[in-house]
Amino acid sequence: MERKEIVWEKSCRRCHKKLPLSQFPTRKHKKDGHSSVCKGCSHSRKKEQYKVNSELKKKYNHTYREHNKEKCKFLTREYMHKTRWMALTKIAEVHHIGSPSCMVCGFTDARSLQIDHVNGGGTSQLRKMGSYKFYRYILDSSPKLIRDNYQILCANCNMIKKEEERENYIWRERN
Numbered sequence: 001m002e003r004k005e006i007v008w009e010k011s012c013r014r015c016h017k018k019l020p021l022s023q024f025p026t027r028k029h030k031k032d033g034h035s036s037v038c039k040g041c042s043h044s045r046k047k048e049q050y051k052v053n054s055e056l057k058k059k060y061n062h063t064y065r066e067h068n069k070e071k072c073k074f075l076t077r078e079y080m081h082k083t084r085w086m087a088l089t090k091i092a093e094v095h096h097i098g099s100p101s102c103m104v105c106g107f108t109d110a111r112s113l114q115i116d117h118v119n120g121g122g123t124s125q126l127r128k129m130g131s132y133k134f135y136r137y138i139l140d141s142s143p144k145l146i147r148d149n150y151q152i153l154c155a156n157c158n159m160i161k162k163e164e165e166r167e168n169y170i171w172r173e174r175n
């Protein structure tokens with residue numbers, strides 16, 4: 001028994017400690033059926049590899065996400081911009097005013113143009129739906145529904161309308 005203990009002992013290739021064979025993980029393809037690296041060493045090596053790998057993975061995922069986030073944001077912004085412009089164009093067409101412009105003062109810079117609900121409540125509708133869904137809703141609505149309910153106002157006129165008319169419709173008064 002004692003002799004066997006001495007025979008079944010080898011030194012680890014990594015830590016160079018002399019250890020009993022049972023301290024080496026089994027490897028079928030090896031001559032003695034055991035790894036040349038002891039259990040302790042192979043464990044810490046795995047741990048190190050795992051750490052390096054997971055750090056690399058984390059780094060990669062982070063850059064990927066960052067990269068894609070910008071891409072997604074940009075696409076969404078552009079798509080939203082287009083959808084908004086399409087909704088404004090549709091309202092302008094329905095009211096026969098040509099290209100989108102404020103129906104009170106004629107202001108044309110689209111950055112300041114807003115879709116106004118004729119009878120008020122437009123803001124809460126927009127808030128409930130979210131801008132994108134609201135624009136889609138406009139695009140899916142019939143010309144009559146749009147003519148009766150929506151107009152284009154610039155931010156100034158919309159503000160003034162809300163202040164002075166208490167959301168009474170300026171455009172309707174004119175017609």
Ligand SMILES: [Zn+2]
Binds near residue numbers: 012015017
């Ligand atoms: Zn070792």
Ligand SMILES: [Zn+2]
Binds near residue numbers: 102105156
């Ligand atoms: Zn205006």
